[in-house]
Amino acid sequence: MRARLYRRVAAWCALFALAIAATGLWLAGVTSEGFQRPIDYSIPTRLKIVVAHLFGMGVLLFVLLHFLLFSEPTSMRRLVATAVGGTLLILSDQLLVPFLPSFIALPLSFATALLFAAVATTLLFRARGGARTPPPGSQKAEGSSLFEGRSRQGRSAESRSPAAAAESAGPFGEA
Amino acid sequence: MRWLIAAMTVTILLALAGHALWLILAYGATPAQILQRIAGEEEAFIDPLPFAELLLQAHTDLFFALMSLALLAAVYIRFTKESPVTAAAVTTLFASALLAPIALLMVPLAGMAAVLLWIAASGLWHLLALYMGLSSLLALGRSR
Numbered sequence: 175m176r177a178r179l180y181r182r183v184a185a186w187c188a189l190f191a192l193a194i195a196a197t198g199l200w201l202a203g204v205t206s207e208g209f210q211r212p213i214d215y216s217i218p219t220r221l222k223i224v225v226a227h228l229f230g231m232g233v234l235l236f237v238l239l240h241f242l243l244f245s246e247p248t249s250m251r252r253l254v255a256t257a258v259g260g261t262l263l264i265l266s267d268q269l270l271v272p273f274l275p276s277f278i279a280l281p282l283s284f285a286t287a288l289l290f291a292a293v294a295t296t297l298l299f300r301a302r303g304g305a306r307t308p309p310p311g312s313q314k315a316e317g318s319s320l321f322e323g324r325s326r327q328g329r330s331a332e333s334r335s336p337a338a339a340a341e342s343a344g345p346f347g348e349a
Numbered sequence: 350m351r352w353l354i355a356a357m358t359v360t361i362l363l364a365l366a367g368h369a370l371w372l373i374l375a376y377g378a379t380p381a382q383i384l385q386r387i388a389g390e391e392e393a394f395i396d397p398l399p400f401a402e403l404l405l406q407a408h409t410d411l412f413f414a415l416m417s418l419a420l421l422a423a424v425y426i427r428f429t430k431e432s433p434v435t436a437a438a439v440t441t442l443f444a445s446a447l448l449a450p451i452a453l454l455m456v457p458l459a460g461m462a463a464v465l466l467w468i469a470a471s472g473l474w475h476l477l478a479l480y481m482g483l484s485s486l487l488a489l490g491r492s493r
Contacts, residue, residue, distance in 0.1 A: 179426045179439060183419060186443035190415040193447065197408040204401045230412050237419055 184241045188295040191234060195291035199284065224268045231267070231290065235260040238294055256297060263290040355489050358424055361417050362482040368413060369475050380464045387456045387464070400457065407450035414446040418478060425481040428488040438477060445474040 215223070239257055267286035270278075377383045389397030422439050429435050452467035 176426055176431055179431065179436060180423065182436070182439060183422050183426070183443075186439075186447075187415060187419050190411055190443075190447065193450075194408060194411045194415065197404055197411060197450070201401060201404040201408055204404060233416060237416070 180241070187237065187241070191291055191294045194230075195288060198287065202284070228264065228268050231264045232261075234294060235264065238297055242297060256293075260290065260293065263293070351489055354424055355486060357420065358482050358485055358489075361421050362479065364413075364417060365475055365478050365482075369471075372471065380461060380468060383468070384456070384461055384464050387453075388460065397457065403454055403456070407454055410450050410453075411447075414449075414474070418442055418446055418474070421478055421481055421485075424485045428485045438481065442474055442477045442481070445470045445477070449474060 235257070238260070239253060242253060242256065263286055267283055267290060270283045270286070376386050385393070385395060387398050387403065389395045422442060426435065426439065449467055449470035452463050452470055455463035456467065
C-alpha cells in the first residue's frame, strides 16, 4: 500500500514542523539573550522576518491540507475549518510581531506559533494514522472522494502505468 | 499533469543543486575549511560564526528540506513500485535531512566530528534526493 509510505512522509513532516518551531524559539531566545532583553528590530527588519514566515507557514498549511485530503477520508467541513483556523493563526502570529511592542508581541507570537506547530503536528499524525472507517458526512461516505471517484471510473491505479495513474492522481497519489 | 510533475521535479532538483553549491561556497569545500569558517581560528585572526547565524541556517535548512523532500518523496513514491528499498530510501532521506542541521549546531561543541557528520548527512540527503528525482523523471519519460 502506497498509503503507508505517504503516511510515513506525513509523520516526517510533522517531526520537521516541530523541529522548525523549536529552532525558531531557540533562535529568538539566543537573539534576546535568554528572553531577558526585548528584541528591538527596525520595521524593515521585522517585515523581512514576517514575509519569510508568512510564506513558510502558508506553504506548510498548503502541504498539510493536501496530506489531509489525500491520506484519509476527511469531511469538507473539517478541511475548511483547518484552512481557516490555520490561516487565522498564521496571520495573528505574524501581524502581532511588527505592530505591537516587543514585550506584548513576543509572548503572544510564541503562543500562536507554538499553537500552529501543535495543530500542524497533530493533524499530520492523524493523517499518518488514517481513518479506517469513514466518518459520517465524510467525502468517502458521500462517494465524492477523489480516490473513490477514480475507482468508480473502473480504472484501477495499480493496473495502469505509473504516468497514466499520475495523470488522474493528485501529487500525493492514492490512499 | 505529467508535464507539471516533471517541471516541479526539475525545479526541485535545480534548487537542491543550488543549495548544495551555496553551502560549499558559504562554508567551504573541505572539512578543515568548514571548521575554520564555523569555529574560527585565532592564529589566522578568523572569528567564529555567531551561534545565532548557525541557528538561522539550521532553521531555514529544515524548512527547505521539509518542502522539497515532502514533494520529491511524494512523486518518488507515486512513480516507483512499493518495496522495502523505497521505504528505506524515504526514511534515510528524511532522517539524514534532519540529522544535518543537528550536526551543524553541534560543530562549536564537537568540532571536526560534527563537521564530518554534517558533510555525510548533507551529502547523503542531497544525493538521495537527486536519485529520487532522476528516477521519477526516468519513470515519467519511459511511460510516454
